[in-house]
Amino acid sequence: MIIFLKRVSTALVFGIMAFAIFGPLLNLLFWAFAERWYFPYKLPIKYGFKYWELVFHPRGGAMESLGTSLGIAIATVVVCLLVSLPVGYALARRSLPVRSLTMLIFLLPQAFPSLAVYMNIARIFYEMGLNGTITGVVLVHTVHGLVYSVWITTAAFSSVDHSLELAARNLGAPPLYTFLTVTLPQALPGVIASSIFVFLESLDEFTGTFFVGVPDINTLPLLLYSSSMGGNYQVASITALILLVPSIAFMLMVDKFFKADVLSKIGK
């Protein structure tokens, strides 16, 4: 009897959790394919692709926003990697008197509520002519992504066995060669994981783009926002679905990149 009760309660907990997690997503899915749906009907009256055609129509704006979003996200990853690989390596391997302080510097942009900073960046960018430009948006996304790229690459480099590098150096390999052939390949899963974080942060970023990108840069989150506020649930849900695809794909793969040994070193 007790075993039966235990099973029932386990099933109940899993069921409630699954409903809480998948319910909102399911509702989004319904809206993306609903052509007609109103009260008191519990499910859409008519399903179809009418709104998909509307969204993907050249004048629908989604394709353009998708292109802008992807371009910005890729540029953000590249800039983040360029500046944070050296930092990650330095923090993991070189002696630094102010190591923990350095780690904290890159946490700062995420340790303060970013909105209050973004509105002032927008003001500064406005004077520099960077408002409403891709460069401006990429820069804002980069600063926000640095904590992921620096901390995770540091953890990734720390988890590489130092003796292998020393062995390579003993055999006469120059430092850069050692880094490229011994250290980097072993740290690669972590580096890729950090890039995924940065990519997704950028792709999903709304607030910074909202302040810095207007009026010329229209990313997917901005399109989603304007259609949601305009009461067009179908267009908003379809845009949301497009944003969901990379998010869920990366979520399912995250274990491949995040080994426990790297994960446990983050922030150390």
Place this chain on the structure above:
Amino acid sequence: MTESRWVTLLMLLPASLLVLVLFLLPLGYSLVSAFTTKDGSLTFDNFLKSYELYSVDVFYTIFIVGVSTLLIGLFSLSIGGYITLCGNPKLVAIMRWLYRWPLFIPFIVAAQCMRTFLAKNGLMNNTLVTTGLLEPLQTVSFLDWRGIIFAFTWKQTAFATLLITGAMASLDQSGIHAARNLGANRFQILIQIITPQITSTLTVALILSCVTMMSVLSVPLIIGAGTPTMLTADMAFRINSYGDYGVANALGFISYALTGTFAWIYLRKGMQEGGKPT
């Protein structure tokens, strides 16, 4: 091997410059703007005006972020504990698969999901009515503070749990085995053996969640329309409708102060542990 200090500095330079120009500079700008008038003289008017107009919203924000942080901590510890201690590989696999779905879902997508899911005629109420748990007339819309808390908790629990299960997985298992041998049940092991060892990870996860929630604009805009609302929505409104940087930055200062309190606790703890923010 000898190391040049200069090379190390050079490695750190580009990233540090980015933080300096794109974070510290605008941060300083916002602090100055909060305490000065348009012509640059010192004033507290911005704060007085913020207090008059938005004091309710400050408490509303503290309440929402506080409750959400608490729930995130509770859920992520429970899920992490379950995964570490359950012992049934099938259930653990299901739980691992289940909890992480919201992990990378953007806040704005989460907000849009909740906007439909938690509405009066949304899927949640419809399901409760269909299963007979609720009468059709009893349904209410959850698109207020409850919706915001739901959205925040939904999204950030996955993040916190990912970090926490990682930390739990790398713990020394012998302590857990010893406790089990001495007759401790799972709950005791989670609270007395595991949690104390992963407090630093838990703190990091909660602080990051807290700051994230204080920064998110889309969720209060999409879910919690009307008054009271969260500080982020107020700041955006101040800027977009009035171009009033003074009050907006005063509100910004208040939100720094709120999260700063958390960060201070974190830093102080780090100092106690020898200056290392672990």
